Amino acid sequence: MDQRPVSEGGGTPNWHLSAPTNTKAQGLVVSGFANLPTGRALFLEFGWKGVKKKGGGAWVEALRKVAQVTDADGRDPRAVAMGFTWSGLQKMGLNANALASFDRPFKEGMFQEDRLRRLGDRRGEDWQGTVIPGGPKWSGNTPLDDAAVDDEARAFDDREEIREQRIKTPVTVHALVLLYCEHDEAAEAWCEEVSAALAPFEVTVSHHLPLDLRLDKQGIAREHFGFADGISQPIPFEEGTVVYKDGTEVPKDYWNGVPLGEILMGHMNGHNEIAQGPVVADGIGNTSGLPEHPKGVGFKDLGINGSYMVVRELKQDVYAFWQSMRAGAAYIRERDPEGSAHVTTTWLAERVVGRDTHGNLLCPLGGTIPVENNDFGFWDRDLHGHGCPLGSHVRRANPRDGLAPTPADKQTLLDAANNHRILRRGRKYGKTISVPPTPDDVDRGLLFICLNTDITRQFEFVQQTWILNPNFAFLYDETDPLIGPKGTMTIPENPLRRIIDVETFVQMAGGEYFFLPSMPALDYLGSL
Incomplete structure (x- = not known):
């Protein structure tokens, strides 16, 4: 389990991202914000019906005025991270071709029936014992993709009785906002401020969790079973990009080194390939701040320096x-x-x-x-x-x-x-x-x-x-x-x-x- 920022064996200093990448990536990528022991996870639901043709991202700008997402250029007095589900991006009005350019697991969602089987959560019609009674409370409630509902999109002529069924949860999550600060009073006041800023845009907090990272008398962060947490993380490396605090380059660690592309899209991964991410056609929306895609003429790189964030609420x-x-x-x-x-x-x-x-x-x-x-x-x-x-x-x-x-x-x-x-970047919740x-x-x-580029x-x-x-x-x-x-x-x-x-x-x-x-x-x- 996994609370502290990356700090590996033998006294190895924490790694950082050099400029300009450190201003491009979210701070969660390089830090678990151990200096900020209190946190809140706010799971957001968009209340409007259907897909917004215009203004679907207005709430993001309103949120950033009271909870500015933290980049990776240094320590801040409080911190914010934010991620989106596929269904959330769809409702916000992201172009259909851009949505289609995401990796398949993200497009299908964690609750696609084959994925649930691989993850040990469900088999057939039954939730397994490793899921809370009655089934999970929340998910992105991602709609079935074309291959699941369109006979012409299928590779084989499947029989009717084995057609894929959409598996839904009572609560739908379209986005996740993670807040980190010093104490509970500040966290609660901040949550109220965020909720008030989102309300005019029909965005509500459908589920929330209080997150905690408090060290014991021995200075150890422990999960609820009582064991030390945040141990054994991978150490990314990339020439000219991953550095120590003094600016010297992080070499490949023999035991735990991974190319930066295992964590961030647009960088070389462990298979000597650029970790692929989503793209958007140039001119569809305000793409002026996005870099040109190195291999796609006429496309902007929506994924570079981003990542896929796997989130699971695990009750102990x-x-x-x-x-x-x-x-x-x-x-x-x-x-x-x-x-x-x-x-x-x-x-x-x-x-x-x-x-x-x-x-x-x-x-x-x-x-x-x-x-x-x-x-x-x-x-x-x-x-x-x-x-x-x-x-x-x-x-x-x-x-x-x-x-x-x-x-x-x-x-x-x-x-x-x-x-x-x-x-890993998780935290415990609950007393x-x-x-x-x-x-x-x-x-x-x-x-x-957890963060990864290939789910x-x-x-x-x-x-x-x-x-x-x-x-x-x-x-x-x-x-x-x-x-x-x-x-x-x-x-x-x-x-x-x-x-x-x-x-x-x-x-x-x-x-x-x-x-x-x-x-x-x-x-x-x-x-x-």
């Missing part, structure tokens, strides 16, 4: 988590009274996560790798998972070189893993539970936010192929023990292994794919 059942860990530890001690004195509730919970509660990576023989050291591989340090279990959350989320079949394949597998990295946890009715969890290859791949893969790393019929469905988890330990039951601790309450525009693109959208 903290009491159930610790009860399950307590029951699992007791079960092991009862079955092996002589060889399991070290198996405590916390010991088991740390194996589920893969790190201790302070963020140090678990290693064999009881050792750890300090949280500040992120330069390591699993092959040499813990090949068989006797420290950090093979199926733990940490290892599934970023297997590094641990999936290599032979030593000769370590580099290949590390490079392959880094081609699926995502930049912190008591210690020890007791059942309550408080809604708490994580507003998961299919990055976020969806991680979720489907690593997090929810039942045969990950030679395991059988197991998924992520922290954020996956109810099942089992194997913990390798000499001489054999231990297997425990795990419940469902995290449930999706809403989600969608958003376009995080650059500052010039935001200007353009405001001119619609």
Whole structure:
């Protein structure tokens, strides 16, 4: 999970974007705004019917007068980020050809039935146990694309009974505004100011979450389960663009380096290709602030220095988590009274996560790798998972070189893993539970936010192929023990292994794919 700004192992300084890119990209790209502990997520709905032919972006300009979106050129006393769903851009009146130029996952939306299946949220007519009872509360409610409703647009003659159905949520989200400031009183007053500025334009806050990033007495940001957060982020690099604070260039980090195009459109990605983004025909609207597209004559680049923002509201059942860990530890001690004195509730919970509660990576023989050291591989340090279990959350989320079949394949597998990295920018929401946890009715969890330029290859791949893969790393019929469905988890330990039951601790309450525009693109959208 993921609160702090990027600061990687070995004391590596935070990375920045050099001019002029730092004034083009939103500040969320380079910072989690750790100096601003209080936040608000405002999910906006456009109240007008149909598509606006003119003035669909007027609300953007009104909002920016009271909540100016923050660029990436330095620290600000308060900060703002903003993204749009496909359905939101459509209602604002963005040209149909421009809408069609977005990547397919964004155009289909997170709630397209195949995507829901890949993400483990729904199968057929049924929501899975990793979704809140009754189904999610909000989404972009993206309409079905042509291939889903037009027989002539289909590649095959599908039978009527397997036609795709539109899956809708009670609340529709057209845009997301993230506010960051110093304390709750200021945040509440700011929210009221934003709501008042939007009201004349028929834009309302359909859902909101209070976001929190507060350090404990040890200076550690913790998510609701009690574990250190914001650990192990990718480090982007690009010659002349990604720099340290003193202006020196950030080199490619061997373990965690990713080309900037994995995070920002219009830059070289991990496949030595320019990360593609949307375009708009020159002259359709006020395109004067957008750069010419390098490969499209007559088109302006709407995507450059923007990104796709994946957002999922993940409700955490903290009491159930610790009860399950307590029951699992007791079960092991009862079955092996002589060889399991070290198996405590916390010991088991740390194996589920893969790190201790302070963020140090678990290693064999009881050792750890300090949280500040992120330069390591699993092959040499813990090949068989006797420290950090093979199926733990940490290892599934970023297997590094641990999936290599032979030593000769370590580099290949590390490079392959880094081609699926995502930049996390989420925060927890809801009141912190008591210690020890007791059942309550408080809604708490994580507003998961990540940035990537290829939703299919990055976020969806991680979720489907690593997090929810039942045969990950030679395991059988197991998924992520922290954020996956109810099942089992194997913990390798000499001489054999231990297997425990795990419940469902995290449930999706809403989600969608958003376009995080650059500052010039935001200007353009405001001119619609």
